[in-house]
Amino acid sequence: MSEIFLNGAFLPQEQARVSVMDRGFVFGDGVYEVIPSYGGHFLRLEQHLDRLDDGLSAIRLDNPLGREQWEAMLTHLIGPAPAPDQSVYLQVTRGAAPERDHLCPDGVVPTVFARAKPIAPRDPAVAAAGVACITRPDIRWHRCEIKAISLLSAVMMRREAADEGALEAILLRDGMVTEGAATNVFVVVGDEIVTPPRGHLILPGITRELVLELARDQGIRALERRIPMEELTAAQEIWITSSTREVLPVTRLDVVPVGGGVPGPLWRRMDALYQDYKARVRRGCA
Numbered sequence: 001m002s003e004i005f006l007n008g009a010f011l012p013q014e015q016a017r018v019s020v021m022d023r024g025f026v027f028g029d030g031v032y033e034v035i036p037s038y039g040g041h042f043l044r045l046e047q048h049l050d051r052l053d054d055g056l057s058a059i060r061l062d063n064p065l066g067r068e069q070w071e072a073m074l075t076h077l078i079g080p081a082p083a084p085d086q087s088v089y090l091q092v093t094r095g096a097a098p099e100r101d102h103l104c105p106d107g108v109v110p111t112v113f114a115r116a117k118p119i120a121p122r123d124p125a126v127a128a129a130g131v132a133c134i135t136r137p138d139i140r141w142h143r144c145e146i147k148a149i150s151l152l153s154a155v156m157m158r159r160e161a162a163d164e165g166a167l168e169a170i171l172l173r174d175g176m177v178t179e180g181a182a183t184n185v186f187v188v189v190g191d192e193i194v195t196p197p198r199g200h201l202i203l204p205g206i207t208r209e210l211v212l213e214l215a216r217d218q219g220i221r222a223l224e225r226r227i228p229m230e231e232l233t234a235a236q237e238i239w240i241t242s243s244t245r246e247v248l249p250v251t252r253l254d255v256v257p258v259g260g261g262v263p264g265p266l267w268r269r270m271d272a273l274y275q276d277y278k279a280r281v282r283r284g285c286a
């Protein structure tokens with residue numbers, strides 16, 4: 001079994017122990033990141049660690065590690081280049097308090113946990129046929145920009161998606177698209193790509209930002225604005241994005257074909273740009 005990182009030490013996963021009083025366990029009181037790496041090089045590590053800083057400040061928890069300590073620890077976990085493609089899951093909780101009390105006393109030491117796992121190569125069927133999604137009301141809280149470990153609603157919605165043979169649930173709040181349960185959402189309207197704006201209603205995805213950047217670099221018009229449900233259901237293409245799923249074409253929404261029912265031309269272009277970017281990461285030059 002591979003090594004994990006827990007509170008300053010690298011150890012085999014089966015030897016890792018966390019207190020039952022840990023506020024991550026009791027309250028879901030913590031934040032996390034998922035960072036992909038290719039060939040031993042992280043994709044957008046600074047941006048992931050910046051978002052971690054933002055989440056920690058939002059929940060008023062001091063970052064227990066400095067930037068260099070994070071980088072050294074994460075690099076140790078994935079091993080030296082050329083390493084297999086892996087994603088690292090890391091989480092920081094407020095730590096184990098003596099009693100269960102919503103108000104955390106002073107002096108509790110945060111818990112830091114990180115673990116790497118292989119990134120499986122994409123199933124060729126995805127590029128050929130795309131994936132199915134369902135729509136669901138966005139039942140989450142109003143601080144979705146915080147990458148909180150409390151993910152009960154996302155877990156419930158993912159189950160509902162799986163029960164309907166879909167990969168992901170696309171969420172709607174007040175008739176507007178927000179994001180997926182664990183992805184950001186793009187739609188193609190004419191020759192433009194559109195994604196909902198940053199704010200409290202979505203996670204500012206690192207992949208989302210990269211897709212916007214890659215599009216704009218190529219002269220593809222990329223807009224951040226609200227997307228009404230009618231625009232989602234009428235879109236020529238729908239994509240979902242995340243660090244582990246990259247950019248996926250959605251070809252069925254609530255069982256209805258999207259556009260032509262196959263991955264669209266703009267997705268193929270974006271996927272090529274994304275794969276090219278990954279190749280640069282792998283060579284250590286992105």
Ligand code: PDD
Binds near residue numbers: 182202205207242
């Ligand atoms: N999820 N929106 C939500 C609600 C997410 O949970 C995620 C990522 C994203 C995409 O963010 P990024 O591009 O930075 O990965 C958007 C991760 C991968 C997860 O929970 O496993």
